[in-house]
Amino acid sequence: MALRPTLIAALLALGGVCTAHAEPALTVGNTLSFFQGKFGTNNNINIRYDATDIQYGDGNDWRVKLTVPYVSESGLPVGSTLSGNTVVGGGSSTQTHSASGLGDVWLAGHYKIFQGVGLTPSITPYAKIKFGTASSDNGLGTGKNDYELGVGLQQIIGNNWFPFANLGYRFVGNPTGQNLRNIAVYQLGASYAASQQNIFTLMYAAQQALVAGAPAPSDLIAAWNYNLTPNGSGFQVYVDKGLSHSSANFGVGIGGQIVF
Known part of the structure; x- marks a missing residue:
């Protein structure tokens, strides 16, 4: 499944690559997304995702972010569950x-523990917790917490290009009756600042399959951020093309953020 809560939240930050704050600032954003595809099942599944992000930090060296989503889905096979980037269980059911x-x-x-110099990238370790707040009875989540540790690498080429990579390992909460694996996750891409206002990003995102033998989700994402103010307030749109049978056929989203 190409529904990527942490990835969608990260798109809000892409407009800040050229607008890091000297002083800590509060950022509030919201992204509306729609995904459609089989997600490794025999059914067409529609997922609408409304994520609100609250972030505090200087936009460069450190930041803390809370993402609170509202999810609406249709066509999910009975017995299936949304788990991170994957639909697990009940994939052969004809009832939805x-x-x-x-x-x-x-x-x-x-x-950030190291500021990049020359060809050496900046190094920013991160930690994430997914609280199992989605209803497991309704198939919106596993009801279990996930924990992820990783590192972000970012390079600056000239004044316009910002290649990056995020590499992580997720410890997956395993609900009763499932045999979910811990997985590696990663995103590779680059942002191009055409101007202070216009920033374009192309990104490849993938992870290991949660279930042994299942196809691993992978997606190609293109995004455009437009900064309305010098401190990074603005909006963004993106499109997502699934590259795996476990991913959505396509996804689209639009969001905005205000930096206080």
């Missing part, structure tokens, strides 16, 4: 159901 409600809440912290 619809559900909506609070999704899994994410809390993430990033802290």
